[in-house]
Amino acid sequence: MEEKVRVRFAPSPTGPLHIGGVRTALFNYVYALQHKGKFVLRFEDTDKDRSEAVFEESIRQGLKWMGIKWDEEHYQSKRAEIYQNYLTKLKAQDLTYEQDGGIYFKTPVENKKIVVKDLIRGQVEFESKDFDDMVLFKKDGTPTFHFANVVDDIDMGITHVIRGEDHLSNTPKHILLYEALGAPVPQFAHIPLILNPDKTKMSKRTGETNFEQYIKAGYLPEAMINFLAQLGWSPPDTQDFFTFDELVKMFTLSRVQKAGAVFDIKLLNHINHQYLMELPFKEYVKIAEPYLDTKADKKLVGFALKLVQDRARFLSEIPELTHYFFAEPDYDAKLLVFKKSSPEQTTKGLEVALEVLEGLDDKAWDIGSLQQILDHTLDASALNPGDLFWPIRVALSGEEGSPSPTELLEALGKAESIKRIKTAIKKLNV
RNA sequence: GGCCCGUUCGUCUAACGGUUAGGACGCAAGCUUUUCAAGCUUGAAACAGGGGUUCGACUCCCCUACGGGCUACCA
Secondary structure: OOOOOEEEEOOOOOOOOEHHHHHHHHHHHHHHHHOOOEEEEEEOOOOOOOOOHHHHHHHHHHHHHHOOOOOEEEEHHHOHHHHHHHHHHHHHOOOEEEEOOEEEEOOOOOOOEEEEEEOOOEEEEEEHHHOOOEEEEOOOOOEOHHHHHHHHHHHOOOOEEEEEHHHHHHHHHHHHHHHHOOOOOOEEEEEOOEEOOOOOEOOOOOOOOEHHHHHHHOOOHHHHHHHHHOOOEOOOOOOOOOOHHHHHHHOOHHHEOOOOEEOOHHHHHHHHHHHHHHOOHHHHHHHHHHHOOOOOOHHHHHHHHHHHOOOOOOHHHHHHHHHHHHOOOOOOHHHHOOOOOOHHHHHHHHHHHHHHHHHOOHHHOOHHHHHHHHHHHHHHOOOOHHHHHHHHHHHHHOOOOOOOHHHHHHHHOHHHHHHHHHHHHHHHOO
C-alpha cells in the first residue's frame, strides 16, 4: 500500500515572500499534484518579534499569484499545546534538561552515525558527536525552529520534506528528534540554493529576493513558473517552454541539480518576453493597461499597446516604451539624420512627406494608404528610404528604436503627425 | 576552526563509460534591400587541477584547489 503524499511549504513570516521560497513552494506543490497528495502551508511564526501579519499576507498573495493552492493552512503560534505534548514524551524518556530557562534536548552520549537519505543527494552521513545539545524551548516559552518544525511534520503527517539545501546540515538533528519521538522519518529532498551572480546565497541583503517586486514589474505567472522550474531542475528533453500541467507530468526530484543556481534575470526576461508576445491581444491589453497611467483616448492607448507588445519584456517597461504616443518627444535634431544621409536631404524628405501627408484625407488615414502613398513618394523622388522613412519615424517617436513610421502615423493620427513633422523640420533648420 | 554539500561555455543546463561535449539566455556577424523589436542563418564560448580504475572517462574512486551551507534561545 502506498502512503499518501503530504508535503508542506513552511515559511517564517519575518519578511516578504522570498523568490527562493516561491521555488521551494512550487517544487512541493508540483510534487503533491503529481502524486495526488496534499500541500500544506505552515507559517513558522515562532519568532514573535520578527513575525508580522503583513508578511503572511505577502506569502499568501505570492503563492496565489503563482497559482499555487494549499489544502491546509497552519500557524505554529497557535499550536503551543501540541509542542508541549510532544515535549512531555521526551521528558518521560529523560531526554531533556533545563538550563537558563530554556529546555534542551540531550544529544545521545554515545556517538552514533546518522544517515540522511536524500532523494536528490543520496545518502549523507553525519555523526552525532558533532552536534551539541539543541534548544527545544526558548526561555520565553516558545519552541525553537528545530523542535516545532519536526513536531509539526510528525503531527501533520508530512511524508516528504522538500526544502532548501541550507537545511541539509540541520537534518541529522531533526532525525534524532524523530527517533526520540518514535516517529517515522520522512523522505528528504534538499534542493540547491539560489545564488547571486557572485555565487553567494541570495539573501534579503544581497539580492532582489522580494517576490512582490516581480509581480509589480509585470512578469507573468506562466513565465515565472517556467523560469523557476528550470532553476535547479531540467526537463527530460530539451523543451524550454512548458505549461504548468506539463511540468507536473515531467517533474522528478532525481532531475534536480545538486549545485546552486545563479539567478539570471536576463533569462527570466527572455522567457517573459516570449510569453508576452504570444498572449492574445485582448488578454495582453487587460493586464498591460494598468501599467499605463494616462488619460489619453482608448484608441491611442490601444495602438500604443499593440505596437509594443512584441517589444516589452515585462509590463512595467511599457510606459518608457510608449511615452511618445502620449506626449511630444524631446530628442536631438541629429537623430533625425539617417546614417549616411545629410541634414539637407533629411529636410527635403520631411518636407516632401509633409506635403503628401497633408494632402491625404483624414478618412484615408490608415496604414495601408499611408504605406502606399509614402512608397509612391519615394519612387517619385530622388530620395533614399533613409531620407524619408527614418526621419519620419524619429520625428514621431524621438527614439532610435520604435515601430515603423506608418504604424506611428496611423496611431498618432493626422493632426498630431503633421505637427510633429513640422517640429522636426524646425529642429533641423535652427 | 569543525561538520556537510557542491564544481560542464559568462549564466541556466544536457550527458547517467565510447558524442565533433548538445540546447537555451546573453554576446558577435549576416539576412529580412527604413530603425528597433520579432524571425531566420552562422560564429566565439565549458568538462577546476592532479592521481588512479578501465581497452576507453565529463561520467566511477582518491587527493588538492575553489565555491557554498550549517555550526544561535533566527528560521
